[in-house]
Amino acid sequence: MAVIITYQRSPTLITVSALYLHLITLHEVSPPGLPMAKTLIDEVRSGSIPDEIVIVAKEEGVDPRKLAKLVAEGRAIVPRNVRRTGKVRPIGIGEGLRTKVNVNIGTSGTVIDVEMEKAKARIAVEYGSDTIMDLSTGGDLDEIRRVLMEVSQPLPFGTVPTYQAWIEGVRKYGGLSMPSDWFLKIVERHLRDGVDFMTIHAAITKDLAKRVVKSSRVAPIVSRGGAMLAAWMLENDEENPYLKHWDYLLELFAEYDAVISLGDALRPGALADAHDEFQIAELVNNARLARQAIARGVQVMIEGPGHMPLDKVVVDVKLMKSLSGGVPYYVLGPLVTDAALGYDHIAAAIGAAIAAAAGADLICYLTPAEHLSLPTPEDVKEGLIASKIAAHAGDIVKLGPRAARKDVEISISRAKLDWEKQIAYAPDPEKARRMYERFRQQIASCTMCGQYCVFLVLEKYLRERGELSVDDVLKRFASCSGLP
């Protein structure tokens, strides 16, 4: 059973940031260093092992001191905003840990149904998502964020503040003339609400934005936040606001001890665009920014593709890990074909399994509705289950016996025709039971082969071999962890 803790910590310096944001407004410069409360990275660097680390280590079956060292080095993270209230399940994302899965929910500019988004959040919790992100772009964004954060307990909660900055900025300033510090004000609003991790597209520079819109890329920018920032930079001929105020942003995230998820505004949105100069240039920038963040005690992960041919996925993960020094990698799929409309959750799951096996740490799910419409709650369920299967398949390679117990249990049950145990381990037990029972007859096997079931044909001979031990079978996995 997962451990859930209730956060009641309150930062002592929260109000100070408002003062510095005011200074930025006046002078457009980064503020001097603040005396900070300790971040999780600071805590582990000083030799202590906070409760979150102990809980995650126990859940993952790893040594807490080893996990603390990984967090200190920025190779693993535990998202937690000191302002987040209510029940939160600490989860670890990174090296040597189970691959996690994220679900995106949220209104769109054209479909604003908060009850439906709440239903999606409940499905994410029920079917085992590890984290959740609110990507709302329609309605009262502050109110929706707060409501969804409440319903999403106990999952760590993420947002993309660029959306709100752009949408409300256009409304407030009557166009794209909002000042650069406006983007930071919205970031702080999300931090104050307790958002645990945020996509910050700091690595798309003005130069990259100018060049990519003139490039021969099939899809120049497919990141919504990236496109918004690019439009702002091109319109105002100004540098990326997150990059311009990067030092201040680090102060802010350290103050709330939240995680920066460095966005991939220039991720490939078509197979033909994978690993082009724009994706790699942004990745290099992100790796540099990530190292700066970790040095300042701010937890960080880097977001990745996107659309990518199968044979580039392993290279992509290895390159990112090498450039960043092992920072957790958060990939969107990747989709390994552009031609799976209506089944993009499957295209993404194929790429995600390979990425996870190669070392990706957090998988963002895709639903069957990707590229077509806002997903329904049923789409969310399908997408989440597909991604969880992919993450688990990757973990069997990445973590070996630590990840494979469930597989061994179910395969032994399958050979024994123990249907109850098999169904209990299914990603969606209700669906599995419905299928098992739909042509049901009085026979020990299922109706796929009926009386010609291999286990019935060989029953007499199989009886002689005795019981198999789960631990003995698990030993066979010991040699198969780690892709070349």
Ligand code: SF4
């Ligand atoms: S009937 Fe066929 S599919 Fe069903 S358990 Fe037996 S061998 Fe497997």
